[in-house]
Amino acid sequence: MSLxxxxxxxxxxxxxxYLDEQTKRMIRRAILKAIAIPGYQVPFASREMPxxxxxxxxxxxxxxxxxxxxxxxxxxxxxxxxxxxxxxIRAFFQKVANVAVTTHTKDATIIQTRHxxxxxxxxxxxxxxxxxxxxxxxxxxxxxxxxTRKMHALEEYGLMHVKLYxxxxxxxxxxxxxxxxxxxxxxxxxxxxxxxxxxNPKMHMSDALQLFGAGRExxxxxxxxxxxxxxxxxxxxPFEIQRFDKPCALCGAENVYLDEVILDDKGGRMFVCxxxxxxxxxxxxxxxxxxxARQEAAE
Amino acid sequence: MNTNLQALSGGFAQPVLNAQxxxxxxxxxxxxxxxxQTTAVETGQPAPLGQAAAAVALTLxxxxxxxxxQSSLAKSAVGEWxxxxxxxxxxQEKAEAKFAFLQASAGVCSFDLFASGTQExxxxxxxxxxxxxxxxxGRSFTLAGPGIRDQSKVSIAGLPAMxxxxxxxxxxxxxxxxxxILTAGASLLCLPxxxxxx
Numbered sequence: 140m141s142l143x144x145x146x147x148x149x150x151x152x153x154x155x156x157y158l159d160e161q162t163k164r165m166i167r168r169a170i171l172k173a174i175a176i177p178g179y180q181v182p183f184a185s186r187e188m189p190x191x192x193x194x195x196x197x198x199x200x201x202x203x204x205x206x207x208x209x210x211x212x213x214x215x216x217x218x219x220x221x222x223x224x225x226x227x228i229r230a231f232f233q234k235v236a237n238v239a240v241t242t243h244t245k246d247a248t249i250i251q252t253r254h255x256x257x258x259x260x261x262x263x264x265x266x267x268x269x270x271x272x273x274x275x276x277x278x279x280x281x282x283x284x285x286x287t288r289k290m291h292a293l294e295e296y297g298l299m300h301v302k303l304y305x306x307x308x309x310x311x312x313x314x315x316x317x318x319x320x321x322x323x324x325x326x327x328x329x330x331x332x333x334x335x336x337x338x339n340p341k342m343h344m345s346d347a348l349q350l351f352g353a354g355r356e357x358x359x360x361x362x363x364x365x366x367x368x369x370x371x372x373x374x375x376x377p378f379e380i381q382r383f384d385k386p387c388a389l390c391g392a393e394n395v396y397l398d399e400v401i402l403d404d405k406g407g408r409m410f411v412c413x414x415x416x417x418x419x420x421x422x423x424x425x426x427x428x429x430x431x432a433r434q435e436a437a438e
Numbered sequence: 439m440n441t442n443l444q445a446l447s448g449g450f451a452q453p454v455l456n457a458q459x460x461x462x463x464x465x466x467x468x469x470x471x472x473x474x475q476t477t478a479v480e481t482g483q484p485a486p487l488g489q490a491a492a493a494v495a496l497t498l499x500x501x502x503x504x505x506x507x508q509s510s511l512a513k514s515a516v517g518e519w520x521x522x523x524x525x526x527x528x529x530q531e532k533a534e535a536k537f538a539f540l541q542a543s544a545g546v547c548s549f550d551l552f553a554s555g556t557q558e559x560x561x562x563x564x565x566x567x568x569x570x571x572x573x574x575x576g577r578s579f580t581l582a583g584p585g586i587r588d589q590s591k592v593s594i595a596g597l598p599a600m601x602x603x604x605x606x607x608x609x610x611x612x613x614x615x616x617x618x619i620l621t622a623g624a625s626l627l628c629l630p631x632x633x634x635x636x
Contacts, residue, residue, distance in 0.1 A: 154454065155454045155455065155458075156458075160453065160454060160457065161500060163457070163458075163461075164457075164497070164498060164499075164500050165502065167461045167464075167465075167497070167498060168498055168503070168536075169561070170465060171464060171465065171468050171498075171565070171617070172561040172563075172617070173561070174465070174468045174469050174585075174630060175468060175617045175630035175631055175632065176560055176561060176613050176630075176631070176632070177584050177632065179560060179561065179613060181561045182559075182561075204461075205458075205461070205462065205465060206458070207455070207458045207459060207462060208455065264466075288558040288559075289558065291558070292556075292557035292558045293557075324584045324632065326612075326613065327613075344587075348465070348469045361469075362584075363468075363469040363470070363584045363585035363630075363632075364469055364470060364585055364587075365584065365585055365586060365587045366584040366585065367584075
């Protein structure tokens, strides 16, 4: 995949990383407070960005405020480096910050993500920036911000447990599969953004700093490295992640998050790694899944 | 006259890139409490403000962040220097300040009068920058909490013994409380309100 962005020379010069310095300072102060109060949503004066809400305006503002000329940026959308959102945000930062980009998880210093955590374990010094649509985990239980603020202030999370309990009463299990609520450092209940609950355990005691930006809702929150992140559950209904029956059809990886891909109109389908970089790396190492092996045999 | 000239000199040579570099030190420091970060960015600050403390001011302060100075700093050109370079207003009342600059050598006051945020908005609290004499020598502290794997040890010289109690009181307010940035010359070390000192 080509990562080159053509330079047309006709553009007016932006400030480094697009945002003006006053905005960056405001966001930087919010980020520091967010790190100091893990899981707490810090309000910030979100700016209009040259992309619509829902395309990662919060994540982009966080990335723009922390990004430096020495950083290497990776952007993923549902695990993939080559989908529209990832490609356009990566190109955006190449244009406005002239920053080095990569698709390799291990080479990146900043990874902006939409709804996945890379399969490869993140290391010390890496920063994971999440794009968050609705940061308030209690929002669908209590629509009023004044009330949810109070609930967080009083550490009153009974309503969330009732919701999870009702899930069990109706469905026999907790049916929430993404944006599964977590408790951070034993205090704040937090929405991990709509990542599949498969990724929740990766947030716990991670070596990397995790920052969350919600542009439309104007909130920034954070999980420092080595911080306890516990998915809410009950003693008799412990938290469980998704399991897949088959390994990845292309690289044969097990214990990774898989996407279903429809192959034809006769019901043909395959399950492949949602993390494209992880899948490509494994195939380069010679691992082959069921479909790849069959194709090679046919050739 | 002399004071004014001091106030107008210095500042970041490259405001955009220098501020980014210093912010990354602060972000790394705040997310890994107890780690010592050293800035190489020249600030040309007037005495007695330290280089790292000056870099923090230039990076984070602006017209939205009232600044409080301890009397030892307030009688120098530091106030005018910060005001000129950042546009921040100097305030007399601790409660109004978003940032406070102190020198441990002149004594560390209780944090009670600084804004500690509200239970609903604990982020509306002050960040207190305290200049100590040195890191890596002096009294040893054991730190624990978010951002620290198990425990970390750090030696800090020049921090008065009463700081332990001030910090314990600050900890009991959680999630409210102030966050501290300790500076020593060009180095800094962050103590977010979550950090326990044993």
